[in-house]
Amino acid sequence: MALKATIYKVNLNIANMDQHQYQDYQLTMALHPSETIERLMVRLLAFARYATEDLQFTQDLFETSEPALWEKDLTGQMMQWIEVGCPDEDKVKKASPRCQQVAVVSYGGAVDEWFKKSPKLKTLSNVTVWKIAESSTQAAAELCQRTMQLQLNIMDGEWDLIADQGQAHIEWTQLK
Template sequence: MALKSTIYKAELQIADMDRHYYGDHALTIARHPSETDERMMVRVTAFALFAHERLEFCKGLSDTDEPDLWQKDLTGAIETWIEVGQPDERRISKASGRSNEVVVIAYGGKTSDIWWQGVRGKVERLSNVTVWSLGEGIAEALGRLAARTMRLQMTVQDHAAWLGSADADPVAIEWTVLKAPAQA
C-alpha cells in the first residue's frame, strides 16, 4: 500500500512592499512522503515570494507533468511555472515551452552549485527562465518553522525577505540570481 501525503495547514500573511502585494492566504499543503520539511517550507516560501490570487500548489513530486507551483490565466494557460530543488534540464526546457515564465528555486549549498554547473549551458539559452539559489543553511532554517498547523508572516522589502512565525525568530531569505530572463 502506497504511503499518503501528510496535510499541513498554514495561515500566511504577506506584506510585499516591493510588488505592493498584501494578502492573507489559508494554505493547505500536501507533503509527499519522500519530501522533507526543508523542501516543503521552500515551496511555501516560493508561494509567498511570488504570491498572486491565481498562484496555486500543484502535485509536484507526485506528478511529472506539474511543477511545485503554477499560476494560470483565466483561459487555463500557464503564466508562471515554479520548480523547487534541482530539476534536470529536460524538465526546465519542457516547462519553458509550456509557460510564459519559469522560475527555479534551488537550495542545498554546494549541491546546488554542482547542479547548476551541470545544467547551466542548456538552461542559459532559455529566454523565459529565472534561476535562484537560496543561501547556505536557509532551507534548514525554514524547515525548523514546519508544523502541521502554522501561522506565518512573510515580509519583503528592498529585495530582502523574512519568513517567521509566532513560535520562532524570522528566517532571512537570501538568494543569488544565477540566471535572469532575457530582456526584450
C-alpha cells in the same frame, strides 16, 4: 499499504514593502512521505516569491510532468511554471515555450554544481533561476508546524519569515 501525505495548513501574510503588495493566503500543503520538511518550506517560499491568487501547488512528486507550482489563466494557458530543487534541464526547456514565465527555486549543497552542468537553462529567455541559502532553508524548516501562522516581511530585498516560535532570514541569490 502506501503511506499517505501529511496535510499542513498555512496562513501566510505577505507584506512586500518593496512592491507595496500586502496579501493574506490560506494554503493547504501536502507533505509526501518521501519529501522533507525543508522541501515543503522551500515550496512555500517559492509560492511567496511568485504569489498570485491563481498560483497553485501541484502533485509534482506524483506527476513528473508537473512542476511544484503553476498558474493558469481562465483558458487553461500556463502563465507561470515553478520548479523546486535541481530539476532536469530538459523538463525546464520543455516548459519554457509553453508559458510566459518559468522559474526554478533551488536549494541545497549541490545547486552550484547542478547549475554549472545545466547550460541549456542559460539560453532560455523566460527562465529565472534562484538559489536559497542552506542556512535559510534550515531556519525555515525549524518554523514548520502542522498549522502555521506565518508573516513574511520583505523590505529592501531582505526577507524575514516570522512565526510564534521564531524567525528565519531568507537569503536569495539569483543565478539567472
